[in-house]
Amino acid sequence: MKYTISLFILIAVTFFFVGSGIAADNKYVGVKTCSMCHKSDAKGNQLKVWNESAHAKAFTTLTSEASAKIAKEKGLKKPASESPECLTCHAVTADAKLLDKGFDVKDGVQCESCHGAGSNYKAMGVMKDKVKAIAAGLTEYKDEAAIEKQCKTCHNEKSPTFKEFKFKTMWDKIKHPAKKS
Numbered sequence: 323m324k325y326t327i328s329l330f331i332l333i334a335v336t337f338f339f340v341g342s343g344i345a346a347d348n349k350y351v352g353v354k355t356c357s358m359c360h361k362s363d364a365k366g367n368q369l370k371v372w373n374e375s376a377h378a379k380a381f382t383t384l385t386s387e388a389s390a391k392i393a394k395e396k397g398l399k400k401p402a403s404e405s406p407e408c409l410t411c412h413a414v415t416a417d418a419k420l421l422d423k424g425f426d427v428k429d430g431v432q433c434e435s436c437h438g439a440g441s442n443y444k445a446m447g448v449m450k451d452k453v454k455a456i457a458a459g460l461t462e463y464k465d466e467a468a469i470e471k472q473c474k475t476c477h478n479e480k481s482p483t484f485k486e487f488k489f490k491t492m493w494d495k496i497k498h499p500a501k502k503s
């Protein structure tokens with residue numbers, strides 16, 4: 323009897339996660355996958371904006387001399403580009419089993435750093451319907467304050483080089499609206 327009940331609970335739990343959409347299995351697919359559909363000039367070419375931003379080279383920065391110096395001052399045991407203390411803001415640091423084949427940590431702060439892991443929302447049919455996309459894990463930003471809050475998860479005094487974060491100026495440098503055609 324006990325066994326039957328545990329089995330029932332196990333099945334119920336499994337169905338709950340599979341059915342809930344934002345399943346625990348939402349994986350990071352990487353910028354190469356996102357950009358397949360987000361590189362047309364008519365729709366704002368988000369890939370180009372990102373490529374030209376500092377975010378695209380955030381991982382590479384950790385291999386620089388400046389980074390080696392910071393890592394040494396902090397007494398890190400590993401190089402900056404292998405230290406969670408630095409990677410946490412300069413790249414996506416998810417569990418290996420949450421990284422899809424095309425994902426590359428060297429792409430630094432990527433689309434999914436701000437939009438959420440995309441394996442469940444990247445399909446065309448889901449993407450075209452904002453409500454569905456959000457249900458499948460796309461991060462929802464209700465207003466500019468919510469966007470600013472997201473920026474500040476990395477742009478804060480825990481950054482060894484932090485000076486200040488002026489949201490409006492910084493957002494203007496990287497925003498990538500879809501132009502209305």
Ligand code: HEC
Nearest residue numbers: 355356358359365433434437440444445446449450452500
């Ligand atoms: C198969 C094509 C495709 C892929 C792959 C794709 N998208 Fe999209 N995405 C779309 C389409 C189509 C829209 C709807 C708007 C439009 O027509 O440009 C959209 C809309 C969006 C929006 C705006 C949502 C809204 O309505 O406010 C975001 C943000 C977004 N995509 C991010 C991503 C990210 C991040 C990835 C990678 C994880 C990704 N997309 C992968 C096709 C795609």
Ligand code: HEC
Nearest residue numbers: 376377379380383411412431435472473476492493495496
């Ligand atoms: C996951 C962490 C993370 C998030 C979230 C993030 N950033 Fe960054 N950002 C970085 C890192 C790391 C750098 C430094 C990259 C480098 O120079 O190698 C950076 C650099 C920048 C730069 C270039 C620096 C400069 O002074 O011109 C701008 C602009 C910027 N971010 C804007 C934003 C905005 C706006 C948001 C929110 C929409 C945001 N960032 C969210 C990590 C993040």
Ligand code: HEC
Nearest residue numbers: 388389392393402407408411476477480481482483484485
């Ligand atoms: C809390 C998030 C965060 C952490 C942790 C972090 N960084 Fe950064 N890093 C940033 C952001 C955001 C920027 C860009 C704006 C700034 O300087 O604050 C940046 C910029 C840099 C720059 C470029 C500065 C410039 O003037 O171009 C270097 C170098 C750097 N980080 C190295 C490191 C190293 C090495 C570590 C680990 C010891 C580290 N960062 C940890 C967020 C972080």
Ligand code: HEC
Nearest residue numbers: 353356360368369372377431432433436463469498499500
């Ligand atoms: C530093 C954070 C950050 C990064 C990196 C980033 N985005 Fe965004 N993106 C945002 C925010 C914030 C918005 C505005 C709020 C929203 O529409 O969700 C946005 C908006 C969008 C939109 C909707 C534009 C519109 O006007 O409807 C698309 C599409 C999009 N991003 C795709 C991408 C793709 C593709 C990448 C990677 C090549 C990317 N983003 C990288 C934060 C980011």
